[in-house]
Amino acid sequence: MEIKEIMQNVTDFFKEHVAPPHKITSVEAMEEKEGWKVTIEVIEEKEYMKKYAKDEMIGTYEVLINQDKEVTSFKRLDVRFRSAVDVESRR
Template identity: 45%
Template structure:
């Protein structure tokens, strides 16, 4: 499976089910003994709501796990932060 195909499949999944603007930040082979990929994606969340209350935009970091064919089997949000925060709260440099 080519890496660009995996990324394309994950982008199609996020366009269909998550929808806000997003970008891929990491792609790694699965380490759980299964064939496939782990893809991390940053998503700008609740853009309109944050603008309405004059708050900073939130960025969520999601992880999608694919099978050997590059199809998304599962995904979850790992954490979120304000867009202007450099590090996740509690994280040290």
């Protein structure tokens, strides 16, 4: 299944280069560019937060995937405390 492969590729990329994924919240086909846009949440600076007894920080990233299912770019959209209320879920 294509979506599973895309999600696995993004997960592997983030594990290796950014931070361990918390969850993938969306996978969307991009009509104009023949690829996909993925939104992923990762736990930011986990060891630092544990050391200082702070709540974990969750970073939300937008990831672009090409037609070969490879990550071509990513950017962090937001950082929040894990315990913070998610604004999207209240819509």
